[in-house]
Amino acid sequence: MFKASLFRIPIPARALVLRVPARRPFAAVSTARPITCRYPRPRIPAAPATATATRPGANLSRPAWPLPARSRQQQQQQQQQQQQQRRVYHQGHFYHDPDGSRRRQAETLLPRHRVVRFVRSPITHGFVLACIGAALAFYFANLETVPVSGRTRFNAYSAKTVRETADLQYRAMLADLQRQGARFLPDHDPRTRRVKRVMRKLIPFSGMGDDEHWEIFVIEDPKTANAFVLPGGKVFVFSGILNVARSDSAVATVLGHEIAHNVAGHVGERMSQQIGTNILLYASIIALAPFGILPVLTGALVNRVLDVVFSHPMSRKQETEADYIGLMMMAEACYDPEEAPAFWARMEAAAGDSQPPEWLSTHPSNETRIKKIQGWLPAALEKRAASDCYTTSAFADRFKRALSLGIVVV
Ligand SMILES: [Zn+2]
Numbered sequence: 212m213f214k215a216s217l218f219r220i221p222i223p224a225r226a227l228v229l230r231v232p233a234r235r236p237f238a239a240v241s242t243a244r245p246i247t248c249r250y251p252r253p254r255i256p257a258a259p260a261t262a263t264a265t266r267p268g269a270n271l272s273r274p275a276w277p278l279p280a281r282s283r284q285q286q287q288q289q290q291q292q293q294q295q296q297r298r299v300y301h302q303g304h305f306y307h308d309p310d311g312s313r314r315r316q317a318e319t320l321l322p323r324h325r326v327v328r329f330v331r332s333p334i335t336h337g338f339v340l341a342c343i344g345a346a347l348a349f350y351f352a353n354l355e356t357v358p359v360s361g362r363t364r365f366n367a368y369s370a371k372t373v374r375e376t377a378d379l380q381y382r383a384m385l386a387d388l389q390r391q392g393a394r395f396l397p398d399h400d401p402r403t404r405r406v407k408r409v410m411r412k413l414i415p416f417s418g419m420g421d422d423e424h425w426e427i428f429v430i431e432d433p434k435t436a437n438a439f440v441l442p443g444g445k446v447f448v449f450s451g452i453l454n455v456a457r458s459d460s461a462v463a464t465v466l467g468h469e470i471a472h473n474v475a476g477h478v479g480e481r482m483s484q485q486i487g488t489n490i491l492l493y494a495s496i497i498a499l500a501p502f503g504i505l506p507v508l509t510g511a512l513v514n515r516v517l518d519v520v521f522s523h524p525m526s527r528k529q530e531t532e533a534d535y536i537g538l539m540m541m542a543e544a545c546y547d548p549e550e551a552p553a554f555w556a557r558m559e560a561a562a563g564d565s566q567p568p569e570w571l572s573t574h575p576s577n578e579t580r581i582k583k584i585q586g587w588l589p590a591a592l593e594k595r596a597a598s599d600c601y602t603t604s605a606f607a608d609r610f611k612r613a614l615s616l617g618i619v620v621v
Contacts, residue, residue, distance in 0.1 A: 346490075353483070357475045358418065359536045362528075367486060368479040370422075370442075377442035377478060384447070385428075394431040402453050403429045409462045409546075410446065416543040417470045419444070429453075436561060440469040442478050455557050460541070460550035467537030467544075474536055477529045484525055488517045519570065526573040534580060538591050545600035548591035552581045 281289075294309045308314055329335055353367045388395075396403045406429055414425065423444030435449040446469070456462045472478070495513045496506045534551075542548045559577035569576045575583075 357532065359471075359474065359539065360532045362532065364480050365483050365487075366476060366479045367483040370476070370479070373476070373479040373482065374422075374443050376482070377445075381441050381443065381445045384441075388430065396429040396431055396450065400429070402450055403427070405453070405459065405462060406446070406448050406466070409459055409466055412544045412546070413463060413467055413470060413540055416540050417474055419470070419474060423473075436558065438465050438469055440466070440473055442473050444473075455561055456554060457557075458550060460546040460548075461554040461557075463541040463544065463546040464537065464551040464554045467541040467546075468533045469537075471533040471536035471540065472529070474540075475529070475532055477533070480529070481525070484521065488521055491517060523571070523573055527569070527575045530574050531580075531583060534584060535587055538584060538587055539594055542591040542595040543598050545595060545598055548584075548588055548595060551591075552584045552588075555580045555584065 297308045297311065306313055349367070350365055353365055354363055355366055356363055398404070398407075406427055410425065410427060414423075425444040425446065427446045427448070429448045429450065432449045433451050433454060436451040436455050438446070438448040438452050440446045446466070448465075452465055453462065456465060492510065492513050496509045499509045500506065538548055538551055541551070555577045559581075562577065566572070566576060569579065
């Protein structure tokens with residue numbers, strides 16, 4: 212019936228084409244001859260409703276399948292609960308603030324008008340002036356003169372306090388070296404004997420003796436060209452510097468310089484300088500906090516600026532002072548002061564191009580050192596000549612002086 216009616220009604224060819232369902236050639240193949248797998252596919256069990264997601268990074272506590280939609284009533288209940296839990300903090304107490312009205316009416320802790328009133332207050336001005344006056348009085352009361360160089364400097368710490376601090380540092384350093392497995396050279400090692408020999412000759416001319424308990428540690432470390440003497444007489448020498456020194460006079464240059472830091476009380480001076488830089492640091496943090504700058508950022512920036520402006524120039528000055536005092540000390544102890552610039556030239560060659568620019572460094576460059584030492588050489592040579600190093604009586608005098616000071620080098 213249907214076919215008969217189609218033949219009777221004239222239908223355009225285009226409409227006929229459109230009625231034919233579009234079928235891809237492979238689909239036709241699949242209907243005629245279904246593709247079957249050679250091995251049956253394993254059955255995948257249906258996922259349980261409480262299964263959790265195993266995708267990397269997925270929240271394992273959350274179901275992997277779509278969450279059941281919450282009803283509108285449940286959403287409203289949750290919003291009400293959250294509103295009821297809203298609280299505001301005021302004068303040490305928490306208050307319920309379901310509609311947020313308390314928060315809107317609250318005043319800022321430090322309103323602008325109060326800050327302005329505080330800054331303009333005569334009481335504030337008086338307090339600031341009193342603080343500045345006290346700081347200046349403290350500064351001038353603690354000025355002193357450095358032995359040998361005659362420089363005036365600020366030092367707020369007594370020798371006893373410095374020694375106690377250095378003692379703690381000494382114990383920590385010794386424990387640290389032992390933990391790192393450092394090898395302390397024995398007394399019979401030629402390098403230890405050289406260091407002790409030089410120390411015995413230098414100490415009588417250092418002006419130190421009774422209060423110091425000299426102890427010498429020579430550490431086997433050919434890669435480290437360093438030495439230091441802590442307040443209290445604790446001497447640490449790394450074998451790397453002895454390889455650069457090569458002679459007793461060069462070792463006297465190093466040890467004279469390190470002893471000179473203690474003669475001039477440089478540790479106490481650095482601790483005192485720290486008081487001033489800390490005040491400037493905290494004042495900067497407080498002053499910049501209202502502008503929204505984080506204290507950590509301010510601290511890092513101001514610390515860097517203070518280092519370049521105050522700490523590093525002070526440290527370089529102390530190093531130069533120690534070079535001068537050490538040079539005079541070694542000349543008096545009958546070592547050759549002309550060996551000092553030669554030693555620093557060898558240090559320059561050993562350091563290579565790895566040195567930072569002088570203005571960023573805590574130490575003067577070796578070049579600057581050599582120039583200054585060469586300028587002091589005539590005075591050092593005079594000191595050496597006055598020491599009468601070539602007569603037996605002068606040696607006996609030095610020996611007696613060492614005995615009277617009770618110098619014992621362990
Ligand atoms: Zn130094």
